[in-house]
Amino acid sequence: MAAKSxxxxxxxxxxxxxxxxxxxxxxxxxxxxxxxxxFNTGSAFLEALPLDPAPDLILMxxxxxxxxxxxxxxxxxxxxxxxxxxxxxxxxxxxxxxxLFRLGVRGYLKKDCTADTMEEALNTILEKGxxxxxxxxxxxxxNPDAVKKSEREVVYERLTNRERExxxxxxxxxxxxxxxxxxxxxxxxxxxxxYREAIxxxxxxRSKTGLVLFVLKHRLMELL
Numbered sequence: 001m002a003a004k005s006x007x008x009x010x011x012x013x014x015x016x017x018x019x020x021x022x023x024x025x026x027x028x029x030x031x032x033x034x035x036x037x038x039f040n041t042g043s044a045f046l047e048a049l050p051l052d053p054a055p056d057l058i059l060m061x062x063x064x065x066x067x068x069x070x071x072x073x074x075x076x077x078x079x080x081x082x083x084x085x086x087x088x089x090x091x092x093x094x095x096x097x098x099x100l101f102r103l104g105v106r107g108y109l110k111k112d113c114t115a116d117t118m119e120e121a122l123n124t125i126l127e128k129g130x131x132x133x134x135x136x137x138x139x140x141x142x143n144p145d146a147v148k149k150s151e152r153e154v155v156y157e158r159l160t161n162r163e164r165e166x167x168x169x170x171x172x173x174x175x176x177x178x179x180x181x182x183x184x185x186x187x188x189x190x191x192x193x194x195y196r197e198a199i200x201x202x203x204x205x206r207s208k209t210g211l212v213l214f215v216l217k218h219r220l221m222e223l224l
Contacts, residue, residue, distance in 0.1 A: 011045070011059070
C-alpha cells in the first residue's frame with residue numbers, strides 16, 4: 001500500500017487558466033501542498049462538492065463570471081461547509097473585505113502578492129485558522145492575573161461599555177457608517193472618532209476592517 005501523502009490539498013477556483021497554472025506551479029513549489037482540483041467558476045466548484053480528496057483549503061478569486069466569490073461563500077455557509085477559504089482579489093475595497101470576513105473567509109491576498117506572502121498566508125491559515133496583517137497579536141505577559149482568564153475575556157475587560165457598544169455597531173450586518181453610529185449612540189461624530197482612536201491605539205489596529213477582524217478573532221460578538 002502506498003504511503004499516505006502529508007501534503008495539504010488545495011483547490012483553485014479562478015476563471016483565468018493562466019493564473020491557475022501559475023498558482024499551481026508556485027504553491028506546489030513553496031510548501032507541502034498539492035493542487036488537488038481546479039474550477040473555472042464558482043458554480044462548477046459547488047456542483048462538484050463533496051470533493052475527494054477533501055480539500056484543506058480553497059483558494060478562490062472574488063470576481064468570476066456567473067457567481068462571485070462572496071456568493072460562493074454564502075452557499076457554503078447555507079450548506080454548513082467549513083472548508084477554510086483564502087480569497088484572491090485585485091480590490092482594496094474596505095467594505096468588500098469586511099463583508100468577506102463576515103461571510104467566514106479566513107484571509108485575502110492581492111493577486112500581485114509575492115511568493116513569500118502567499119506562503120505566509122497558506123501556512124498561517126492552515127496552522128492558526130486565519131490570515132490578515134491587521135490582526136492583533138495580543139500578549140498576556142503584562143498581566144499575570146490574566147493568564148487565568150481567556151484571551152477573549154481579557155480583551156473584553158479592556159474595553160469600556162461605550163467602546164463595546166461602538167464595536168457592536170461597527171460589526172453590525174447593516175454596515176453602519178461612523179456618522180450613522182454616532183446617531184444611534186446619540187453622541188457626536190467627534191466622540192465616535194474618540195472611541196475608534198482609543199481602540200486603535202490600545203490594540204494596534206489601523207482600519208475599520210481591522211476593527212471587524214479584531215472582533216471576529218476574539219469572538220467578542222458573543223459578549224457585546
